[in-house]
Amino acid sequence: xxxxxxxxxxxxxxxxxxxxxxxxxxxxxxxxxxxxxxxxxxxxxxxxxxxxxxxxxxxxxxxxxxxxxxxxxxxxxxxxxxxxxxxxxxxxxxxxxxxxxxxxxxxxxxxxxxxxxxxxxxxxxxxxxxxxxxxxxxxxxxxxxxxxxxxxxxxxxxxxxxxxxxxxxxxxxxxxxxxxxxxxxxxxxxxxxxxxxxxxxxxxxxxxxxxxxxxxxxxxxxxxxxxxxxxxxxxxxxxxxxxxxxxxxxxxxxxxxxxxxxxxxxxxxxxxxxxxxxxxxxxxxxxxxxxxxxxxxxxxxxxxxxxxxxxxxxxxxxxxxxxxxxxxxxxxxxxxxxxxxxxxxxxxxxxxxxxxxxxxxxxxxxxxxxxxxxxxxxxxxxxxxxxxxxxxxxxxxxxxxxxxxxxxxxxxxxxxxxxxxxxxxxxxxxxxxxxxxxxxxxxxxxxxxxxxxxxxxxxxx
Ligand SMILES: Nc1ncnc2c1ncn2[C@@H]1O[C@H](COP(=O)(O)OP(=O)(O)OP(=O)(O)O)[C@@H](O)[C@H]1O
Ligand SMILES: [Mg+2]
Numbered sequence: 001x002x003x004x005x006x007x008x009x010x011x012x013x014x015x016x017x018x019x020x021x022x023x024x025x026x027x028x029x030x031x032x033x034x035x036x037x038x039x040x041x042x043x044x045x046x047x048x049x050x051x052x053x054x055x056x057x058x059x060x061x062x063x064x065x066x067x068x069x070x071x072x073x074x075x076x077x078x079x080x081x082x083x084x085x086x087x088x089x090x091x092x093x094x095x096x097x098x099x100x101x102x103x104x105x106x107x108x109x110x111x112x113x114x115x116x117x118x119x120x121x122x123x124x125x126x127x128x129x130x131x132x133x134x135x136x137x138x139x140x141x142x143x144x145x146x147x148x149x150x151x152x153x154x155x156x157x158x159x160x161x162x163x164x165x166x167x168x169x170x171x172x173x174x175x176x177x178x179x180x181x182x183x184x185x186x187x188x189x190x191x192x193x194x195x196x197x198x199x200x201x202x203x204x205x206x207x208x209x210x211x212x213x214x215x216x217x218x219x220x221x222x223x224x225x226x227x228x229x230x231x232x233x234x235x236x237x238x239x240x241x242x243x244x245x246x247x248x249x250x251x252x253x254x255x256x257x258x259x260x261x262x263x264x265x266x267x268x269x270x271x272x273x274x275x276x277x278x279x280x281x282x283x284x285x286x287x288x289x290x291x292x293x294x295x296x297x298x299x300x301x302x303x304x305x306x307x308x309x310x311x312x313x314x315x316x317x318x319x320x321x322x323x324x325x326x327x328x329x330x331x332x333x334x335x336x337x338x339x340x341x342x343x344x345x346x347x348x349x350x351x352x353x354x355x356x357x358x359x360x361x362x363x364x365x366x367x368x369x370x371x372x373x374x375x376x377x378x379x380x381x382x383x384x385x386x387x388x389x390x391x392x393x394x395x396x397x398x399x400x401x402x403x404x405x406x407x408x409x410x411x412x413x414x415x416x417x418x419x420x421x422x423x424x425x426x427x428x429x430x431x432x433x434x435x436x437x438x439x440x441x442x443x444x445x446x447x448x449x450x451x452x453x454x455x456x457x458x459x460x461x
Contacts, residue, residue, distance in 0.1 A: 004117050005029040007046035009039035011056050022106045036063045043067045046074060048116055053080030061090060068095040075116035130191060137186040142179060143324050146317035155309055156180055160187040166259055168304040169282040171311030174361030177282040180311060185238040190278060193237030196230045201246035209251055210267045219268025231264060235275040245285035256300045314356040321352045328364055332371035340371060343379045349430050350381045410445045
């Protein structure tokens, strides 16, 4: 691999010469400038700049500032014969990587250059990784065109670019709360900082507290060393508190204090520590209910409710089932090296009518299983025969004033016939009855032959 290009900016020929000799020998490409103006001009092509403090046409600090404006990631090492503490502080404040005193030892310079380049390489790796993450968690990966999902996505996008410091994600299990939390983080200006994630139910209270807030040495028996908590680690970034409903009342109080004041103390610590983190809390419980039953603090609930996002259940957005199914078929085609073309209309109908208590996660698992086993081009209802039938019952809720069962039956029958273009066998399959039972009902309801062309079913879901 080609070694880096170094720019040496110094007005003393001897200094430039000795550095060039050394670094050329080490395999670097070396370019030189004897003036401030020359240094600025050549800076863009360099991976690192060795910069003299005192130059005939300006001081090193102004050159440093210009370079940092143009190429903020290029490390600059300042060299000077007039070392004063202020110079050093100033240089570092303006973004110098390090500071060397003249006359210097060439080995020392070489070491410093190597370290600076290594740091800068790591930084760009991290940046590349974060760009990949941002792509992996772009809002486009949250699938859904239904009104409910579009509204949720719009809200998530607004939150991401807002300064909102507390967000509450609710929704049944598998509705995409983890996904949403990451999308918020990686699409916000916090993306370059950390996203840390902790499940509140996974640890006993004391451990969770020290994970979140850190602890001082000796704070408790096992605290042999001081430890920074997640809120400190994620400074500038996002902390995702999953299953917030499981947090004990004592910790809820401490979390509330933190959310209100943005400061906290490490366990066993006396000083207040201030950090800037966005807290995204998530739960699949009904927090309202938890508050009523006294398990969740009301004040914390209201604090979290400032920015609530409800992720709709899959039942509430059945129209997205085909879209999600297609997305997962494509994904598993790649993963399992298969060439399944998609789902037959009947198969889609089975999925659309299922209750999905486990939401998108369950749909993913169901398709993954079908894709593993399938041996033909299309997924058919038989590929989903393992779907628990009982769960379908949860699909319907009896309205408060009741309903007319006959009417519902007629409507659903019409919908099934409609969808299958009056193929009685297929319609029957959608309703879990056979062809004769379909025909019996067509007669029972006296469905006119005219309706067999195209029926308008008022009971659309
Ligand atoms: N709208 C969506 N589009 C694409 N994939 C989704 C969507 N919603 C959820 N998923 C996928 O479903 C799976 C479960 O989602 P996730 O882990 O975010 O759910 P959750 O709400 O956090 O569930 P739990 O309450 O059980 O923790 C993941 O693989 C996720 O990528
Ligand atoms: Mg989750």
